[in-house]
Amino acid sequence: MNSYQRPLTKLRVSLLDACNFGCVYCMPPSAAFLKKEDYLSADEIIRIVGNLVEYGVEEVRLTGGEPTLRSDLPVIVDKLGKLFLKKISITTNASRLLQFLPALAEGPCRSINISLDSLEPSNFKKITNHDGLGRVFDAIERARALGFKIKVNMVVMKGLNHHEIINFVRFAEREQIEVRFLEVMNIGVVRPHFGQWYYSGRDMLREIERQFTISSVDMPGDSTAQVFTTSKGGRIGLIASESMPFCASCSRLRLSSKGVLRACLMKEDGKNLRGVPREEYGPLLQEIAAMKPLTRIKEILEPMHQIGG
Ligand code: SAM
Ligand code: SF4
Numbered sequence: 114m115n116s117y118q119r120p121l122t123k124l125r126v127s128l129l130d131a132c133n134f135g136c137v138y139c140m141p142p143s144a145a146f147l148k149k150e151d152y153l154s155a156d157e158i159i160r161i162v163g164n165l166v167e168y169g170v171e172e173v174r175l176t177g178g179e180p181t182l183r184s185d186l187p188v189i190v191d192k193l194g195k196l197f198l199k200k201i202s203i204t205t206n207a208s209r210l211l212q213f214l215p216a217l218a219e220g221p222c223r224s225i226n227i228s229l230d231s232l233e234p235s236n237f238k239k240i241t242n243h244d245g246l247g248r249v250f251d252a253i254e255r256a257r258a259l260g261f262k263i264k265v266n267m268v269v270m271k272g273l274n275h276h277e278i279i280n281f282v283r284f285a286e287r288e289q290i291e292v293r294f295l296e297v298m299n300i301g302v303v304r305p306h307f308g309q310w311y312y313s314g315r316d317m318l319r320e321i322e323r324q325f326t327i328s329s330v331d332m333p334g335d336s337t338a339q340v341f342t343t344s345k346g347g348r349i350g351l352i353a354s355e356s357m358p359f360c361a362s363c364s365r366l367r368l369s370s371k372g373v374l375r376a377c378l379m380k381e382d383g384k385n386l387r388g389v390p391r392e393e394y395g396p397l398l399q400e401i402a403a404m405k406p407l408t409r410i411k412e413i414l415e416p417m418h419q420i421g422g
Contacts, residue, residue: 120364121402122171123335126158127370127421128189132179134206135242136230138268138303138310139417146178152370153387155185159192161368161386164394170366172200174226176421178370181209187216194221202226204266204422208245210252218259225256226264231274232284240273253290264291264350269317270310278320286347293338293350300378301416314339314353321349335364358409366401367421376401378420379410 131146132139153161162173173193180186180203193201202224203217210225229249231237237246256263265284269275278294285292294317299307321327327341327349337359338350360377367375368386374397375383382404384397413420 119362119402119405120169120335121366121398121405122169123174123365124162124165124170124172125174125176125365125367125421126162127177127368128152128158128175128180128183128186129178129370130419130421131182132177132206132418133182133208133243134179134245136228136268137240137242137273138270138297138306139301139422140242141302141416144416144418147371152183153368153372155189155192157372157387158189158368159196161372161374162193162198163196164386164391165366165368165374165398166196166198167391168394168398171198172202173198174202174204175222176204178418178421179206179209181205181207181213186213187220190217190220190222200224204228206241206243206245207249207252208243209248211248211255214252214255214259214261218261223260224262224264226266227253227256228266228268230267230270231277232280233277236274236277240270253288257288257290264293266293266295266352268295268297269312270297271312273310275312275317275320278317279324282321282325282343282347282349285349286343286345289346289348291340291348291350293352295352296355298354298378298417299412300420301414304412304414307412311355313356314351315356318351335359335362337363355409360405360409361407363405369419369421374401376404377406377410378422379413380404380406381413381415 201222204226207227326344330340340350372387373383
């Protein structure tokens with residue numbers, strides 16, 4: 114525990130706000146992205162993360178936008194590897210992952226979360242506005258062969274893909290890959306559709322339990338997921354951020370692609386760390402820690418690709 118009364122050990126680093134997908138729950142149809150020169154450079158990221166490590170950050174997840182749109186992704190990962198972090202991971206839509214895998218396999222990242230909302234090509238296209246399902250499967254297969262720990266994240270939406278939940282549990286069993294079912298969050302472009310798309314974790318679980326015998330797995334106190342195993346050894350997780358929020362035990366900080374550190378996904382305010390000298394981090398972090406809400410904020414206008422998911 115550090116001086117902020119709760120450990121802030123996990124950091125999400127958004128490498129950019131741009132993406133090659135247009136997921137209906139994340140990307141506004143006419144999204145404008147920052148200019149490339151506005152993104153933190155690899156060296157700026159390493160400097161900031163290096164300073165945050167001194168204040169207790171232990172794990173870094175690279176995200177975006179789509180992190181594989183940054184050609185320096187393996188360089189960033191390798192440099193992070195020198196900061197004595199306990200864990201480095203990446204969240205990606207995986208459509209461009211294959212080309213990075215050989216370089217990443219040589220580096221310190223062993224864990225990749227792949228966002229996959231449909232196993233049906235036409236539904237995949239409808240949700241992501243992209244045709245890349247085949248490439249995602251290829252990347253999953255190759256990443257696994259290279260020894261990466263893979264988790265698949267599915268955002269479940271009523272009327273769009275909730276009919277695929279059972280197929281995803283079967284996928285988890287067949288492929289021996291953990292699938293995590295996420296409640297859609299009331300963020301950005303979701304807001305007008307939230308009532309229509311929201312499908313609760315409880316409903317997901319009820320549906321799964323009708324067809325599978327599942328047992329719960331013990332998880333660390335700051336875990337966002339409830340995890341279960343099926344009788345056939347499939348591992349599934351539930352991330353019910355709307356109905357069962359974990360704000361009081363949240364240990365996450367977020368660094369935006371332009372260098373703003375924020376305390377919470379749902380809070381737009383933060384502190385710009387670009388160019389900030391190391392000696393100023395202490396007081397700045399105290400301010401950030403004080404911004405951490407104890408209860409769930411209901412909604413946020415800012416779209417997810419900008420926040421860094
Ligand atoms: N482009 C990468 C990807 O999709 O994995 C990384 C960035 S994306 C913003 C990170 C994660 O946020 C993805 O798993 C995505 O499904 C999730 N996400 C985005 N918008 C969301 C929303 N409104 N509710 C729940 N999850 C969301
Ligand atoms: Fe892109 Fe990820 Fe957002 Fe989908 S969820 S639009 S892949 S940033």
